[in-house]
Amino acid sequence: MDRPRPTTLWHHGLMRPIVIAANWKMHTTPMEAGELAATIARRTRVPGVTRVICPPFVCLAAVRDAVAGEDVAVGAQNVHHELAGAYTGEVSAPMLVGLASWVIVGHSERRRDFGETDVLIGRKLRRAVEHGLRPILCIGEQLAEREAGRAVEVVAGQLRGALAEHDPAELDRAGLVVAYEPVWAIGTGRNARGVDAAEMAEAIRSVAAELGWPEAGASLPVLYGGSVTSANIDEFLTEPAIDGALVGGASLKPDEMAGIVARAGLRVEAATGTLGS
Ligand code: 13P
Numbered sequence: 001m002d003r004p005r006p007t008t009l010w011h012h013g014l015m016r017p018i019v020i021a022a023n024w025k026m027h028t029t030p031m032e033a034g035e036l037a038a039t040i041a042r043r044t045r046v047p048g049v050t051r052v053i054c055p056p057f058v059c060l061a062a063v064r065d066a067v068a069g070e071d072v073a074v075g076a077q078n079v080h081h082e083l084a085g086a087y088t089g090e091v092s093a094p095m096l097v098g099l100a101s102w103v104i105v106g107h108s109e110r111r112r113d114f115g116e117t118d119v120l121i122g123r124k125l126r127r128a129v130e131h132g133l134r135p136i137l138c139i140g141e142q143l144a145e146r147e148a149g150r151a152v153e154v155v156a157g158q159l160r161g162a163l164a165e166h167d168p169a170e171l172d173r174a175g176l177v178v179a180y181e182p183v184w185a186i187g188t189g190r191n192a193r194g195v196d197a198a199e200m201a202e203a204i205r206s207v208a209a210e211l212g213w214p215e216a217g218a219s220l221p222v223l224y225g226g227s228v229t230s231a232n233i234d235e236f237l238t239e240p241a242i243d244g245a246l247v248g249g250a251s252l253k254p255d256e257m258a259g260i261v262a263r264a265g266l267r268v269e270a271a272t273g274t275l276g277s
Contacts (some may be wrong), residue, residue: 118161
């Protein structure tokens with residue numbers, strides 16, 4: 001099915017959208033989530049930045065209602081690989097339709113705690129795409145893998161594994177976003193260096209190109225995730241290969257989100273030549 005490319009920036013001349021996505025993980029009650037989302041939406045109105053809030057499943061409706069009328073997308077943090085069935089406690093893609101328009105798949109916390117494999121994550125991607133949910137595919141190496149010089153190999157393997165059964169053109173139309181999240185940087189206060197994240201983003205696009213991605217991978221947005229704050233976001237936004245961030249802990253703080261999205265807005269202005277004009 002052909003859908004319009006779900007980005008807002010092509011007309012501004014940026015090759016890819018700039019995305020700031022909030023992953024709230026297992027935080028907030030529905031009432032807290034609604035209030036927090038409304039505050040963040042109000043404080044991050046920056047032209048040209050795609051904003052996404054991913055609360056827990058039970059908070060999706062509250063966040064959707066709280067940001068109604070704002071240009072803020074709502075995302076789920078996971079989706080089951082089957083449509084329905086005897087899967088106690090799980091949530092399928094058709095259940096998310098109307099609640100969310102994006103979905104995170106393959107987060108390292110799910111790989112680690114729930115044994116999610118690349119093959120399973122590939123099936124989740126399929127469900128997301130079938131239901132018009134824009135996927136954020138998370139990939140990233142462990143510390144020991146980076147120290148052994150295997151980071152690119154590991155991340156490339158995760159990408160190939162998840163995309164193996166997919167048509168790259170279809171994923172491109174669905175607006176797939178990759179989030180490079182080195183596991184050792186998540187929740188540790190120790191972020192990757194911008195240059196290393198940029199190198200990985202280019203490696204990710206090379207693998208996409210190999211797999212037959214349209215425009216040789218150039219249209220694939222790659223975010224960085226891992227201890228992003230308003231104080232270090234510039235390290236990533238100054239790298240043209242990186243298209244924004246998937247933010248965990250800091251995304252629960254309105255001041256932090258306001259700072260991060262404001263910096264992303266400067267990147268958009270710089271890229272579109274509107275800075276200082
Ligand atoms: P932190 O920003 O808390 O390190 O989490 C990153 C993350 O896992 C986002 O998905």
